[in-house]
Amino acid sequence: MALASPANNWNSIDSNEVFWWEAVFPWAEADPESLLQWQEAVLAVGDRTGIYRVESIDRMGYRRQRDGYIGDFIREHSDLIPREDLHLPRGFVCDVLDPNMRNPAVACTMLSYADEKGDVAETWVRDMGQLAHMVGHEFGYPYQPLEIAAEGGSESLPGLQRVSVILATSTDIWFPWNSPMGRGGVPRDEPLDNRVLSRLNGARLNAFLGEVREATLAAGGAWTCAPWREERQVNEFGVVLDAPKPARV
Numbered sequence: 078m079a080l081a082s083p084a085n086n087w088n089s090i091d092s093n094e095v096f097w098w099e100a101v102f103p104w105a106e107a108d109p110e111s112l113l114q115w116q117e118a119v120l121a122v123g124d125r126t127g128i129y130r131v132e133s134i135d136r137m138g139y140r141r142q143r144d145g146y147i148g149d150f151i152r153e154h155s156d157l158i159p160r161e162d163l164h165l166p167r168g169f170v171c172d173v174l175d176p177n178m179r180n181p182a183v184a185c186t187m188l189s190y191a192d193e194k195g196d197v198a199e200t201w202v203r204d205m206g207q208l209a210h211m212v213g214h215e216f217g218y219p220y221q222p223l224e225i226a227a228e229g230g231s232e233s234l235p236g237l238q239r240v241s242v243i244l245a246t247s248t249d250i251w252f253p254w255n256s257p258m259g260r261g262g263v264p265r266d267e268p269l270d271n272r273v274l275s276r277l278n279g280a281r282l283n284a285f286l287g288e289v290r291e292a293t294l295a296a297g298g299a300w301t302c303a304p305w306r307e308e309r310q311v312n313e314f315g316v317v318l319d320a321p322k323p324a325r326v
Contacts, residue, residue, distance in 0.1 A: 083191040086269035087250035088258045089209035089217040093224050096311050097245035098286060098302045100293040107240045109166030111296045116171055118292040119225075119242075120148045127187030128285035129223050132203070134182040136173055164229025164240065171242050175226035186222040188250060189277040197277065205248045216258065220247030223282075244289070251279040251316050256326045266325035276318055283315035290314065 123129030131147040137157045155168035185203040192198040209217030253275040254268040310320035
């Protein structure tokens with residue numbers, strides 16, 4: 078099937094759990110040095126691919142524009158990182174990246190979209206709702222394109238005696254086929270063709286996730302994914318960029 082012209086056939090969704098991937102490290106195997114090395118790998122590939130670039134963390138007094146890359150700042154100022162969860166090692170900044178926390182960190186993602194001329198453009202996005210409204214979507218919600226949050230587990234629940242880091246997305250901009258989400262003139266279950274943007278955004282996401290997955294397994298962790306809906310054409314490796322058009326969404 079030939080690719081359609083670029084179009085914003087994607088949605089900003091009122092949930093940060095459209096799809097998520099999870100790195101899990103059992104306490105017995107999650108030594109502090111391995112976790113910190115894993116974190117360094119995640120921050121480095123996020124910055125390099127443009128999928129997850131930390132802009133500011135108020136609780137650490139960090140500003141990218143002034144202080145440079147977050148990984149360098151952490152190495153020099155690990156004492157400034159608040160330690161919310163004692164099961165997580167000192168210097169584990171993933172503990173304070175959760176945007177739902179008090180004084181949240183701000184991160185952004187480089188995304189491709191179709192501009193008003195129908196050409197592909199790129200921009201750094203902190204808030205999917207802002208991008209959605211900019212391209213004329215009726216609905217837009219204020220989530221980061223990708224969010225990272227860590228949990229240290231629970232002493233009282235044996236099944237949760239682990240360190241867990243979740244990477245979750247609030248948008249289907251990565252995926253080749255998407256829901257029309259109430260668009261006029263489009264049947265409710267008719268998939269929208271987002272393959273042009275998927276091959277740009279999804280490819281960047283796949284590069285990021287591939288390296289995070291490898292780093293997780295190398296550190297002795299487990300890597301899993303949790304699809305919200307089957308038609309999202311996603312797996313543990315990322316987006317299935319050549320997924321065939323589904324019968325419905």
